[in-house]
Amino acid sequence: MDISTARLIVTGGASGLGEATARYLAGAGAQVALFDRDADKGQAVADEIGGGFVKVDVTSEESVAEGVALASARMGGITGVVNCAGIVTGAKTVGSRGPFPLADFQRTIDINLVGAFNVARLAAAEMARNDPNADGERGVIVNTASIAAYDGQKGQAAYASSKAGVAGLSLPVARDLASLGIRCMAIAPGLFLTPMLESLGQEMMDSLAADVVFPRRLGDPQEFARTVRFIIEMAYLNGETIRLDGGLRLP
Numbered sequence: 130m131d132i133s134t135a136r137l138i139v140t141g142g143a144s145g146l147g148e149a150t151a152r153y154l155a156g157a158g159a160q161v162a163l164f165d166r167d168a169d170k171g172q173a174v175a176d177e178i179g180g181g182f183v184k185v186d187v188t189s190e191e192s193v194a195e196g197v198a199l200a201s202a203r204m205g206g207i208t209g210v211v212n213c214a215g216i217v218t219g220a221k222t223v224g225s226r227g228p229f230p231l232a233d234f235q236r237t238i239d240i241n242l243v244g245a246f247n248v249a250r251l252a253a254a255e256m257a258r259n260d261p262n263a264d265g266e267r268g269v270i271v272n273t274a275s276i277a278a279y280d281g282q283k284g285q286a287a288y289a290s291s292k293a294g295v296a297g298l299s300l301p302v303a304r305d306l307a308s309l310g311i312r313c314m315a316i317a318p319g320l321f322l323t324p325m326l327e328s329l330g331q332e333m334m335d336s337l338a339a340d341v342v343f344p345r346r347l348g349d350p351q352e353f354a355r356t357v358r359f360i361i362e363m364a365y366l367n368g369e370t371i372r373l374d375g376g377l378r379l380p
């Protein structure tokens with residue numbers, strides 16, 4: 130798929146990896162529509178990159194359906210979606226305050242896993258309307274998993290299982306959508322320099338970076354965005370989850 134003619138939705142586009150991806154793809158010539166719950170920041174980013182913004186709750190069928198319709202109308206269709214919306218919830222299964230609150234576990238699954246699938250399925254229905262390109266391709270889905278899906282640490286039961294679910298979507302969704310010419314991939318990032326990690330302080334960030342095999346640093350969100358572009362442009366990538374982590378294995 131030619132990035133310069135792509136019409137893309139980026140969820141979680143108001144901050145972090147989503148914002149970096151939206152900015153990078155727009156700079157490469159793609160039309161971009163941002164979905165996020167933060168209307169002020171989302172609109173500001175959209176204005177800066179010449180894109181569109183829709184306030185969307187990814188866990189709501191009605192909200193996502195409305196967002197997809199608005200984005201499609203604005204861009205003249207949709208050829209791809211990049212799911213970056215997500216949260217981190219840290220708590221031990223049984224800790225000093227008792228069992229992990231079930232509501233917190235469910236919320237993490239709802240946003241990270243159910244939300245990604247909700248956007249993917251409704252965007253795919255819209256992408257199925259496209260005329261196929263020379264490869265027969267009508268669209269592409271890129272989800273965001275995490276290396277925690279494979280190396281989940283203490284206190285990551287909710288986050289790790291939600292991201293394992295995202296990784297597990299890649300192959301069955303790719304198979305489901307093959308007849309429509311729509312691919313499904315995922316990226317499993319390691320430790321990236323996002324506002325969430327920056328809030329931990331320089332000492333903690335240096336400590337985390339020391340565990341990366343090479344290069345021994347935190348990932349640059351631009352590297353995530355470049356991987357998204359590579360997936361979009363490389364039609365033979367399908368049904369897989371790519372680790373992007375500098376060789377890091379969480380202890």
